[in-house]
Structure formats: C-alpha cells, structure tokens
Amino acid sequence: MPNPDFTQKLQDLAQKVGITSFQALSKAAGVSERQILRLRRGEVEQMRVDVLLKLSSVLQVSLNELVTTFSLLELSKGNEVSTQQMLQEIADLKKEYQRSQLQIAQQRELLLQEFQQSSLQLLESLLLQFPAAAQKARENPQFEAVKILPLVENPLKKLLQAWGIEAIAPIGAEIPYDPQIHQLMTGTVQPGELVKVRYSGYLQGEKLVYRAKVSLIEPV
Missing domain, CATH: 2.30.22 (Nucleotide Exchange Factor Grpe; Chain A, domain 2)
Structure with missing residues (x-):
C-alpha cells in the first residue's frame, strides 16, 4: 500500500490563510519543517500536542479538524472508534498543555517578583536616601554634589557584584x-x-x- 500523501490538503489550508510555502508555514507556526513533513505524511498521531496546537492556530482550524483531516485512521473504514479515542486523548493533552502554560506563566511572574524584590533590597539605600539628598542639593547651591556619589555608587556596586x-x-x-x-x-x-x-x-x-x-x- 503506497504511503499516504496529504501535501495537497495542507497546501490548500495554508493558501487559505495566505501562506504560500511549507517553509513559511514552519516559520509562522514556530515548528520545524520536519513536523510539517510528518503532517503531510499523515503521521499526526505521532506528533506532540503543542506542535498540533501551533499548526491549528496558524491554519485557523480546530484541533479536531486538523487531526481528522491528516489522520491515517480516516483512510480505512471501521476506525471511527479509534479516531474518537485519539481525539479524546488529544483533547486531554490539550487541557494538560494549557495547564502547563498557565503554570509556566505563574512561575515566570513569581520569578520576576523575586528578581524585583532582591534588586530593591540591593538598591534600598539609594531608593531611601538619594531623593532626600538630591532635594537638599537643589535647595542649597552650596551643598557639595560629591557627597551624593556614595549613595549611587555603593548600591550600584552591590547590584553588579550580585549579578556577577x-x-x-x-x-x-x-x-x-x-x-x-x-x-x-x-x-x-x-x-x-x-x-x-x-x-x-x-x-x-x-x-x-x-x-x-x-x-x-x-x-x-
């Protein structure tokens, strides 16, 4: 039995969204051209769910539609149950993927907050003392500006040392x-x-x- 070829189907979908080559599709979706080739061969069951999600988004089709369009299981009769099982598995993977993305976003926000907090601690003396010293310099022209320098230099040195x-x-x-x-x-x-x-x-x-x-x- 010859290997299935979904190239024309993929070309048709890509052209509907203004994508004229598989290389352009690969770039737009952020997936490798090898993954595009697997889709053309009907190897959708072997592809990661995050790859399928990226492709379905760029091609503007649902995940289920993408899977059924490029699935080998659609080529033979009597595989409706298997197809539905696969779609359910992919739906479950999609939910898990979305949960993972949410966790990553939350971790990124937490890391950012921790980074900001540690930086603020290193710059504490600058934040607290510099505005007052600067105001004093503005109010008193005789105030020696050189006295402000340690307020800036010392926290900056600590920050740079902390970051290597x-x-x-x-x-x-x-x-x-x-x-x-x-x-x-x-x-x-x-x-x-x-x-x-x-x-x-x-x-x-x-x-x-x-x-x-x-x-x-x-x-x-």
Missing part, C-alpha cells in the same frame, strides 16, 4: 586596545596600542555586556 558583572577597566585608564571588548569612539588604532577608557564597559563572566568606549591618547 565586572567593569572592563576604570574610566581614565590607559590600556591596550582590544577590538573584542573595546569600541573606538573616533579615529583608527591597531590592536595592542594604548587607548584611554572614556566609558566603562562590562563583562558578566565571559559574556560581553557592553564594550568599553575608548579614545586615542593625545600626544603631550
């Missing part, structure tokens, strides 16, 4: 130019030549967060 972020080099330092971690502001320079750090860059472990902005060293 380190400055590439201090501002004003003269260091060998490395195009991998430095951004030259103007002019040209060869790797290894000394440049001056104008804006700090940052690394998180081995990951580059921001390049340090550097400039040429003016001759004396």
Whole structure:
C-alpha cells in the first residue's frame, strides 16, 4: 500500500490563510519543517500536542479538524472508534498543555517578583536616601554634589557584584586596545596600542555586556 500523501490538503489550508510555502508555514507556526513533513505524511498521531496546537492556530482550524483531516485512521473504514479515542486523548493533552502554560506563566511572574524584590533590597539605600539628598542639593547651591556619589555608587556596586558583572577597566585608564571588548569612539588604532577608557564597559563572566568606549591618547 503506497504511503499516504496529504501535501495537497495542507497546501490548500495554508493558501487559505495566505501562506504560500511549507517553509513559511514552519516559520509562522514556530515548528520545524520536519513536523510539517510528518503532517503531510499523515503521521499526526505521532506528533506532540503543542506542535498540533501551533499548526491549528496558524491554519485557523480546530484541533479536531486538523487531526481528522491528516489522520491515517480516516483512510480505512471501521476506525471511527479509534479516531474518537485519539481525539479524546488529544483533547486531554490539550487541557494538560494549557495547564502547563498557565503554570509556566505563574512561575515566570513569581520569578520576576523575586528578581524585583532582591534588586530593591540591593538598591534600598539609594531608593531611601538619594531623593532626600538630591532635594537638599537643589535647595542649597552650596551643598557639595560629591557627597551624593556614595549613595549611587555603593548600591550600584552591590547590584553588579550580585549579578556577577565586572567593569572592563576604570574610566581614565590607559590600556591596550582590544577590538573584542573595546569600541573606538573616533579615529583608527591597531590592536595592542594604548587607548584611554572614556566609558566603562562590562563583562558578566565571559559574556560581553557592553564594550568599553575608548579614545586615542593625545600626544603631550
């Protein structure tokens, strides 16, 4: 018995929603082209429910309709019971998938709240003291602004340390130019030549967060 081919059916459904190729369908649904091929072969029973849900959403058909349209069980008579059983199983999987998505969303929200709370704790002195110090500086022109700096610098240092972020080099330092971690502001320079750090860059472990902005060293 030749292998079934649902290619034309899938093409027809895709064209109804303005999708002109299987590659475009794969991209729109966020599934691999291998999954598209399985659907064309009628292997819907072997596909994950989350994949079927994505495809049914993009093709604008119900999950049941998608399954019955591309199911091998529809090719032979006497399989109505098996088809219904499979549809029930998929319906159950759909409910489980939706519950899982809800749990993931709730966990994401909880993690975000925990992240915000820990960040606020690290920035506590800044949040509490900086507004008062800034207001005092506005009211008294003689107030030395340098006194405010520790209120900003210390919490920021704690936050960066907690996240494992380190400055590439201090501002004003003269260091060998490395195009991998430095951004030259103007002019040209060869790797290894000394440049001056104008804006700090940052690394998180081995990951580059921001390049340090550097400039040429003016001759004396």
